Amino acid sequence: MKKSSSILINKKNITAIALGGFDGMHIAHQELFKNLGTNGGIVSIESDYANLTPRTYRQEYSKYPIYYYILQNIKHLDGKEFIALLKEEYPNLKKIVVGFDFCFGKNRKNCINELKELFDGEVVVIDEVKIDGIAVHSRVIRDYINDGNIKMANKLLGKEYKIFGTQIKGQGLGSKNFVPTINLNVENFILPTEGVYITKTIINEEELPSVTFLGHRVSTDGSFAVETHILDKNITNRFSLVQIKFLDKLRGNRKFDSFEELKKQIEMDIKEAKEFFQSKSSIDN
C-alpha cells in the first residue's frame, strides 16, 4: 500500500492543484489530474462520508501528492478567504483544476465564475465526464455498490473496487464443515449489499482468485462477516492486512436449513467463480 507522499513534497513546490472531495479517485477525478503537469498536487476537502477511498488509502490512486483539509474546519470561510488560504498554503500556485460543478466557500455560494474572478492564475474547468451516458460521481458509484452492481461501479471507478481489512478469528466452522476462509474486520469502507462475490484477494502483494461472502451468517451464528475463500490454495498464515477487489456478484445472501445444503451451494459458488477466472484467462491470453 502506497503511503501518502504529500508529507514528503513541500507545498512551496506545488504550482497546480486539483480541488474537490475525491472520494473514489474515479475516472472523472483522473481527468482532472491529467491537467496538473509536473508540479501538481491534489487538495482533498474531507467530508464525513468518504468511504470509497477513505483517506488512509487514497494516495495509491495517484502519483500526485494529496493534501487533506477537513471541510468542518474551512466551511466558514467565504470565497475570498478560501482562495487566500490556498495562496498562503501554496505560495507558487499558478493553476487550479476543477470540474464543471465545483463550488466553494461558505454555503457553497461561489462556483466557477467566482473562482475565475477571485484567483489570479489559470483556472481549468473539466466538462462533465460520463460513461454510457451516466454521469460519474462518487454518490452514483456508492449507489451501485449498495445495489451490488459491481460491474457498473468498477466501470465508473475505472478500476476494481477494493477494500482493506485486518484478519480476525472466525467461528472455526469453515474448515471443518464448509471451506476455509479468511475472516476480515473492515472499517470505513462502504460494503456491497449482502451476498457472494467473485473477488481477488491480495495478501503479501500477491493477487489471488477468490470468492467472498459478505453479510449476516444467517445459516450459522447470525453475525456479520466478511470472509474470503482463496481458490485452489491452502492458506495457513495469518495476515495483518488483507485487500479484496470485487469483480462481480454471484448471488444474494440466503438462509440454509442444513449445513449440507449450505456446503453444496458454497461448492457451486466456487465452481462458478473458477469458471469466471478460467474464461477470463482464456480471453486475456
Ligand SMILES: Cc1cc2nc3c(=O)[nH]c(=O)nc-3n(C[C@H](O)[C@H](O)[C@H](O)COP(=O)(O)O)c2cc1C
Ligand atoms: C462462498 C461462500 C458462500 C457463503 N454463503 C452463505 C450464505 O448464503 N448464507 C450464510 O448464512 N452463510 C454463507 N456463508 C458463510 C458460512 O456460513 C461460513 O463460511 C461458515 O459459517 C463458516 O464461518 P467461519 O469462517 O467463521 O468458521 C458462505 C461462505 C462462503 C465461503
Ligand SMILES: Nc1ncnc2c1ncn2[C@@H]1O[C@H](COP(=O)(O)OP(=O)(O)O)[C@@H](O)[C@H]1O
Ligand atoms: N463527472 C465529473 N465530470 C467532471 N468533473 C467532475 C466530475 N465529478 C467530479 N468532478 C470534479 O472533481 C472534483 C472533485 O469532486 P467531488 O465532488 O469530490 O466528486 P464527486 O462529484 O464524484 O463527488 C471537483 O472539482 C468536481 O467538480
